[in-house]
Amino acid sequence: MALAVRYSLRARHEEMELLEYVVRKFGHNKAKEIYISIEKTLDMISKGPEMYRRSKRQEGLRICTFSKQTSIFYRI
Template structure:
């Protein structure tokens, strides 16, 4: 069964900021590589949402490491995958609590 992927406003904003940063500070190729990793991870989540570990940060929240700097947090049920936020692991971890 294929679940619908829903991206929260917070995750959408964080993704836009990340894309801008990658293009401005690095390159379009690096952004493209990141998008491929993100798409691949979302496909895995759609097909096997329980494959990634539960996070200690929130109830029924799971985390998927996209790169060593970026982690995607999500919740799921039988019909939907809710992408809650993307988190830059170089930040203070307490900031994550405010986003979820």
């Protein structure tokens, strides 16, 4: 059974900033492609939350490296 994904306000804000930047630099199609990829990654996390490594910095935190520049931090 997949777990529900809940965004923090900061995470939602950072996602919006990322997508706005991509729209400005690369266009709407690339932003849509990235958004879909983020949603697929979050779906994978919800189905298998332990698949990504644990953070060494903070207990209970996990890290999914989404791209060279972007990581998704989450808690189960």
